[in-house]
Amino acid sequence: ETGVTQTPRHLVMGMTNKKSLKCEQHLGHNAMYWYKQSAKKPLELMFVYNFKEQTENNSVPSRFSPECPNSSHLFLHLHTLQPEDSALYLCASSQDRDRRYTFGSGTRLTVV
Amino acid sequence: KNEVEQSPQNLTAQEGEFITINCSYSVGISALHWLQQHPGGGIVSLFMLSSGKKKHGRLIATINIQEKHSSLHITASHPRDSAVYICAARADDMRFGAGTRLTVKP
Numbered sequence: 001e002t003g004v005t006q007t008p009r010h011l012v013m014g015m016t017n018k019k020s021l022k023c024e025q026h027l028g029h030n031a032m033y034w035y036k037q038s039a040k041k042p043l044e045l046m047f048v049y050n051f052k053e054q055t056e057n058n059s060v061p062s063r064f065s066p067e068c069p070n071s072s073h074l075f076l077h078l079h080t081l082q083p084e085d086s087a088l089y090l091c092a093s094s095q096d097r098d099r100r101y102t103f104g105s106g107t108r109l110t111v112v
Numbered sequence: 113k114n115e116v117e118q119s120p121q122n123l124t125a126q127e128g129e130f131i132t133i134n135c136s137y138s139v140g141i142s143a144l145h146w147l148q149q150h151p152g153g154g155i156v157s158l159f160m161l162s163s164g165k166k167k168h169g170r171l172i173a174t175i176n177i178q179e180k181h182s183s184l185h186i187t188a189s190h191p192r193d194s195a196v197y198i199c200a201a202r203a204d205d206m207r208f209g210a211g212t213r214l215t216v217k218p
Contacts, residue, residue, distance in 0.1 A: 037153075042210045044208075100145070106154060
């Protein structure tokens with residue numbers, strides 16, 4: 001357990017479903033991140049939150065909607081996804097953006 | 113061309129061997145991270161460095177800022193070191209290498 005908890009670990013959803021991924025950290029970190037890791041591709045940054053405010057949206061389609069209600073929780077709301085969105089979604093946190101990152105175990109998403 | 117290049121892509125070693133994984137980057141950075149990803153997907157941060165060398169147990173990370181190059185060394189490798197090792201360069205955001213898949217055979 002790294003201190004960053006992601007749920008669920010695995011998710012299979014249809015293209016018309018709506019689901020949410022959850023990330024939680026109690027490390028006292030002020031920055032939280034969503035990353036996407038597709039097969040055979042480098043990690044891609046999706047969103048960055050710093051002190052609950054979104055500071056980066058890396059040209060992510062609107063079918064992915066992040067929410068950060070407080071510094072400890074981060075959600076990724078999913079709706080009308082495509083099969084190519086199937087990937088490992090990783091959450092990370094850090095104390096300031098220039099410190100070491102702590103990653104969660106990821107949610108493996110399959111869109112059918 | 114990826115801004116962060118790792119080599120080799122795949123590496124197979126015998127237990128006990130000395131391992132080196134290389135990372136070259138083309139952007140100005142404030143720090144470089146080495147990450148370890150196990151088969152289940154979870155990622156562990158191994159090192160963050162901005163100059164010189166860091167050591168943790170059997171792992172050593174070095175960086176040469178002028179040459180824009182970093183190396184990760186594993187001494188006395190063990191099968192439990194088998195994982196994907198990812199180099200990440202912190203520029204205006206994090207830029208990731210494609211990873212090096214290491215397999216250490218007993």
